[in-house]
Amino acid sequence: MEMSGFSTAIPLAYLASAVLFILGIKRLSHPDTAAGGNRLAAIGMLLAVIATLLESGLEYTWIIAGVAIGGLIGGVMARTVKMTAMPEMVAVFNGFGGAASGLVAVGEYLRVAGGAGGETLAIDSGVSIMAGTLIGAVTFSGSMIAFGKLQGFVTGNAISNPLVKFSAGLLLGVAVVLAVYLVGFESNLVFYWSLIAAALILGVLFVIPIGGADMPVVVALLNSYSGLAAASAGFVLGNNALIISGALVGASGLILTGIMCRAMNRSLANVLFSAFGTGSATAGRAADGDRVATPIEAEDSAMVLGYASQVIFVPGYGLAVAQAQHRVRELADLLTERGVSVRYCVHPVAGRMPGHMNVLLAEANVPYEQLCEPEDVNPDMENIDVAVVVGANDVVNPLARDDPSSPIGGMPIIETDRAKTCIVIKRSLSVGYAGIDNPLFYLRNNRMFFGDASDALARITEEVKQL
Secondary structure, X not given: OHHHHXXXXXXXXXXXXXXXXXXXXXXXXXXXXXXXXXXXXXHHXXXXXXXHHHHHOOOOHHHHHHHHHHHHHHHHHXXXXXXXXXXXXXXXHHHHHHHHHHHXXXXXXXXXXXXXXXXXXXXXXXXXHHHHHHHHHHHHHHHHHHHHHHHXXXXXXXOOOHHHHHHXXXXXXXXXXXXXXXXXXXXXXXXXHHHHHHHHHHHHHHHOOOOXXXXXXXXXXXXXXXXXXXXXXXXXXXXXXXXXXXXXXXXXXXXXXXXXXHHOOOOHHHXXXXXXXXXXXXXXXXXXXXXXXXXXXXXXXXXXHHOOOEEEEEEOHHHXXXXXXXXXXXXXXXXXXXXXXXXXXXXXXXXXOOOXXXXXXXXXXXXXXXXXXXXXXXXXXXXXXXXXXXXXXXXXXXXXXXXXOOOOOOOOOOOHHXXXXXXXXXXXXXXXXXXXXXXXXXXXOEEEEEOOHHHHHXXXXXXXXXX
């Protein structure tokens, strides 16, 4: 009777964890409920881990040690990693998730193959093992390259080299052939290790050609891959909770990838294979001719902002680099006290990962109701008194709207060039990730505030207080 009750409790625990995963993801869709959603998902995962340990009857010593060490490392990272480094941390987590799932597949293959090789794998377990191995290895190496690009020690320039694409296609074909052979014919350790090596190199070749402008899409796609790898590991182990959680992560990652692609008006294939961002800064500057950007200082900026009726702030990666989210919130609150209507317009691909700007603004306790998207503000842009662009570039570049031949042609932008006055806070006139110059900088209604965003906003805030 006790065994019957125990065998019933385990599936119920898995079902409860799956429900918690779904509710947690649902609550992540709104900043007010995101923290609670994260806790629900964490409780669901804890419940699934406990149920798995009880079901398997494993020795807990090493597992508890691993949980303690991993929890300590995760806690330290969560407390110490700066918000500017959040994309890098997400890339690392994606890679570790893929590696963990891949190692599960490797361990199961070695167990089933018995080390000597020669046996034929069952179709169902064989397909799951090969899928977990291939996806896990690609996710790990690809995520490490993405981390290197975001961190800056791997070149961020896109590579338009047919040899890279050919090599990636060839390796993918080799990996598929090896996987089919290992499942359909016989297990072979040499072939299996070759499959792992091919998959690891394939992950590198998959990410290395992609430019910095497309990294938000790549991070979202690799997140999806990590989920698919986890689902494959679930099939390998026959664990329903792992299958469900992996499928949820995989599906949500694919949905987010689609959102990112639509935000740039580009297909996923174009993102992966077009080498977007190869344009050089020199080429962009040469086309400027004699155009001159008009500078502005803190006192004049304060006058324009303090007596405006409607102001929008447009954050970009420069906001994250300067850690200026609290400064922009302070200035916005001060303007609101003066009766100015303030909003924050966030472009879906601003920053280096999906939702990067939203996370920064949420950390500064920016009211959610003040956030808006480009389609919300663009139709009314002519009535905006001041648009303040903080460290953004490509997402406000008019070439995307006016020049179909531009590398960003057709990409939806925040049309700050149509505001009555635009103030761009930026360190210099340097190009963005797309590698092209921004005509916005030279328009008659635009002013350039050169300098660090945090310092610039602090100076403007002090001047507004004096009005």
